[in-house]
Amino acid sequence: MNSTAADSYSKGLAGVIAGKSSISTVGLKGTGLTYRGYAIEDLCSQCTFEEVAYLLLFKELPTRTQLHSFQDTIAANRALPVPLRTVLEQLPRDAHPMDVLRTGCSTLGTFEPETHPNEQQVNIAIRLISCYASMLFYWYHFSHFGKRIDTGTSKKDSVAEHFLHLLHDDPKKIDPLCARTVDASLILYAEHDFNASTFAARVTCATLSDFYSCITSAIGTLRGPLHGGANEAAMHMLEGFKDEMDARQQLEQMFARKELVMGFGHR
Helix, strand or coil: CCHHHHHHCCHHHCCCCCCCCCCEEECHHHCCEEECCEEHHHHHHHCCHHHHHHHHHHCCCCCHHHHHHHHHHHHHCCCCCHHHHHHHHHCCCCCCHHHHHHHHHHHHHHHCCCCCHHHHHHHHHHHHHHHHHHHHHHHHHHHHHCCCCCCCCCCCCCHHHHHHHHHHCCCCCCCHHHHHHHHHHHHHHCCCCCCHHHHHHHHHHHCCCCHHHHHHHHHHHHCCCCCCCHHHHHHHHHHCCCCHHHHHHHHHHHHHCCCCCCCCCCC
């Protein structure tokens, strides 16, 4: 490697401008996380995930009529095609949930392929938003209990409520606080500018590959413990602490050894 190449190397693409985004900013000039100019704090406190998803897809917050239509479309897209359910039934009980979603996305792309990219991309995005919980919990309940659940749930269910109803496989009313917590979590994870999974999806997209391939690339990247999988790794770390004192001592030792502490830091 010559000196010029060595001088231009940027570990982890730190400081490299890979592109521009009008969708999201992370820590830009101290503004924190924003979606299309709206502060994440305001979106979490005043909006539902459906409203935020609409904002990201269509560049503006929906009117009441637009929101109701969008919610109806999401509800209508929750069902899984029979061949996809058959594939999910073949996945082992100990499969990782992210692997299930990756396989589900890729498989759905063979049964409902993208044939007109300029016309279908938003519709495919809505389809995936609508049915990811259906994929995950159809596999979960079949692989663990041998039960083929109905993934439809009520048309009035939000994405968060749909998730919780399928998780428990119970149509009874769920705790509003739990639903709001899941809803806020979905909003917080909806968009993070040029993170690793977005970057991977854009690389795949740049080859003019189909929408499902781009999202499959993103899911594979998100699965890693240095990206979305950091949440799971952080939980495993927390479960290893006996109490607050033990946590403090172990963390101080990890810091002293300059070990990687999952859940802290953001490139």
